[in-house]
Amino acid sequence: MVMQNKRLKVILFSIVLLLFIPLVAMLFTDEVKWSLADFIIAAALLFGTGLLCELTLRKVRSKRHRIIFCVIILAILMLTWAELAVGIFGTRFSGS
Helix, strand or coil, X not given: CHHHHHHHHHHHHHXXXXXXXXXXXXXXXXXXXXXXXXXXXXXXXXXXXXXXHHHHHHHCCCHHHHXXXXXXXXXXXXXXXXXXXXXXXXXXXXXX
């Protein structure tokens, strides 16, 4: 139980650390323009991905299956992020 709580803390810390990157970049350049909604959406995507990977690590017994599922979850995150940023699929949610 202690290890699981430690992993969750690492996930939360990683999310905060990742969200500091665009926040700091906004202080130094006008090229990065995130709104509060952008930060909320990014936090939700990262938190959801972290929780799904954590759930996978807790519930899936086979190490090979754990890796496969986590890679799939991360690939979905990257595709979603890219779509929201630049619109690689051209949905109405695209950032372009």
